[in-house]
């Protein structure tokens with residue numbers, strides 16, 4: 314790539330997340346150019362239904378055929394925000410085999426095929442970034458992989474589904490039904506295309522699988538992780554807990570002791586002294602216990618257009634940013 318040429322990006326998906334990534338890239342051109350030394354340009358978008366009206370520049374090539382994306386000349390990166398394991402796995406495998414870098418937000422895909430994709434990317438010498446797959450806008454993958462490399466992570470306790478936390482908060486604060494709160498979460502762009510994944514706990518389960526794999530280096534079988542969602546919770550349950558100064562939270566846990574690893578997603582009733590008690594609305598929070606550092610808390614928006622686009626564009630910059638790639642220790646004279 315010459316100094317003048319742009320970094321060419323294809324977006325897979327133009328829903329809540331994909332359109333957010335597009336808008337951030339468009340609106341932060343100067344900053345991105347400064348960070349990576351080149352303009353970043355979205356040249357193509359893959360969607361399911363090409364007849365839908367989209368807010369994007371007329372120069373962007375829109376298609377429902379992934380082969381047309383792969384055939385584009387000089388493409389550098391594929392940013393994926395579509396839904397489910399397939400066809401995303403096939404698309405990203407082909408992209409990697411063609412030498413393209415990949416940024417993904419697709420947790421269902423990454424929980425089931427992250428291992429295979431990472432091996433493929435390593436073999437091809439391309440970058441595969443997946444910060445957006447866990448905890449929305451909270452950069453927990455980067456924190457665990459870049460900032461906690463020396464620590465032994467012993468435990469993670471986390472609220473990982475923004476939609477469930479939003480629903481539980483609204484049910485308590487406004488005494489509305491789960492269904493009504495879910496409709497609001499969908500309108501705000503927090504929920505999955507199939508919201509069963511949120512309220513039955515699968516979305517948080519995928520995130521726990523990804524974190525467990527990251528920490529242990531071992532592939533996780535979904536069937537070995539117990540998973541419960543919030544679908545059975547009523548306002549009555551929430552009010553009963555409230556009377557005891559407790560809150561019901563949807564929590565994923567990972568405990569690591571030597572070779573033993575325990576992971577699960579369940580409902581937890583927490584008292585006021587618990588760090589997850591005051592994590593409200595769409596926020597996620599990840600409590601990390603490291604053997605050297607003790608307990609750390611990472612908290613922030615766990616879903617939504619711009620928080621998710623934020624971490625994806627940071628991932629994109631991280632692939633190219635010459636500063637982060639070339640930090641060297643300076644010897645004092």
Ligand SMILES: NC(=O)C1=CN([C@@H]2O[C@H](COP(=O)(O)OP(=O)(O)OC[C@H]3O[C@@H](n4cnc5c(N)ncnc54)[C@H](OP(=O)(O)O)[C@@H]3O)[C@@H](O)[C@H]2O)C=CC1
Nearest residue numbers: 326327328329330360361362394395418419506616617621
């Ligand atoms: N919403 C959020 O807060 C977060 C979502 N994610 C993940 O990001 C991904 C996208 O989520 P979100 O933007 O909310 O979902 P949306 O349903 O809003 O958007 C999905 C997009 O993908 C396109 N699409 C779906 N299936 C296909 C397919 N087979 N081929 C081509 N295009 C397809 C849709 O096309 P069309 O527009 O034509 O329907 C749409 O543009 C998911 O994997 C989700 O789990 C991750 C973190 C946060």
Ligand SMILES: N[C@@H](CC=O)C(=O)O
Nearest residue numbers: 474475476504505616
């Ligand atoms: N539906 C998910 C979106 C982000 O991962 C959630 O609510 O957390």
